[in-house]
Amino acid sequence: MAEKKQAEFLQWFNPTLDALRKLGGSGSPVDVSTTIAKNFNIPESKLNETIKSGASKFHNQVCWARQYLVWEGYIDPSVRGVWKLTKKGENKKITDSEARKIFLKWVEINAMNRKKKEEEKSAVIEIDEEEIDDSSLSLDYKKKVLEYLRAMSPKNFERFCLYLLRVNAFENLQLTGKSHDEGIDGIAILRINPVISFRVLFQAKRYKEGNNVSRVQIGDFRNAMIGRADKGIFITTSKFTSEAIKEAYRDGAPQVELVDSDKLINMMELSQIGLKQVTTYEVDPVFFQQYLKD
The missing domain is CATH 3.40.1350.10 (Trna Endonuclease; Chain: A, domain 1)
Structure with a gap:
């Protein structure tokens, strides 16, 4: 992530927690973004900026902030479409320097996890399973649905x-x-x-x-x-x-x-209109290792 994007992205860590507190501890993604926009008097021109997908650039940045706050344990991700403060996040205040530390911490953790998965994948013999990224899968089917609707x-x-x-x-x-x-x-x-x-x-x-x-x-x-x-x-x-x-x-x-x-x-x-719910599985390479060794 570029340095400029980092700065834009990190500045919404604490405002996201503040917005949820103002909303009574929970809120929809749009409620949170709208509350932050009001709190900071963000101009209309800024709110109408979009990313390549056409989504709001500002809202996308708030969503990225939320993701890191979930990883850090300040927001509960269990209910879809609702952002809820955890006990740990109820009174948490995050400074700019702490936001950057959180960001760097999880960049390193995610990099290590990706490396570990690659090592486990390469260590398994005759297993050709492509790793599924749930987020990209979700994006793909939603994109396809919109293509059908717009056609x-x-x-x-x-x-x-x-x-x-x-x-x-x-x-x-x-x-x-x-x-x-x-x-x-x-x-x-x-x-x-x-x-x-x-x-x-x-x-x-x-x-x-x-x-x-x-x-x-x-x-x-x-x-x-x-x-x-x-x-x-x-x-x-x-x-x-x-x-x-x-x-x-x-x-x-x-x-x-x-x-x-x-x-x-x-x-x-x-x-479930036009969509079929499916269940998928992730291969556990460690389990198979015991049967692949002489």
Whole structure:
């Protein structure tokens, strides 16, 4: 990692812990990033910077900080999609110098682990098992899912979203598909219990990577739903700008639920739509050694 990236990456160690404390000890990745951004008054231009994949550069740096804090035992990684402080991390304060020490410590540990795996792999006779990197595997299948979604026609993507909502307990779903519906793609009912239900409108945007949904689009969608529904859902295969997120949850206005590419794939995982859950195994070279020696 380049020196400049190190500096950007390390500066969020302590702010990540502070953000989780402010959020009551736990929070979603987006909640944590948003809290840090507010605490440090990070400008909009900085928040909209992206990395090659199209993801937020700032959020990516916070996620890297979180990973090192997990390795150090300050954040509990056991619940997917939720960052939670451990007892060790509840009152922990990390200085800049300590952050660098933590970084160098785990760079060395990971390098040693990789070297050890390579040595174990080369010591095993006639075993040709390619090491599987779970993170790259996860990235590959998510990337493939997005390729499929973005290859759909706009109408078929609307049909897909309709099906996804139906599997997630929405009722009376229908596509509008009319030019005078001001961007509203579908209507649904979300039933809370036998007595209470909400009328929901949704919009589906099959956007390419980097083509993020803007504040204006959220505002237009809300204006179209006012007086016609209790809640709106905006679904996209891309991301939302920080201003769009603010607009969606603006005080005094009907809230719009946002489903970006990450949340969309997460819904597919939970519903197992278009995805098949698999179990894999890692070969233990040490075990086989006892049977390969004369």
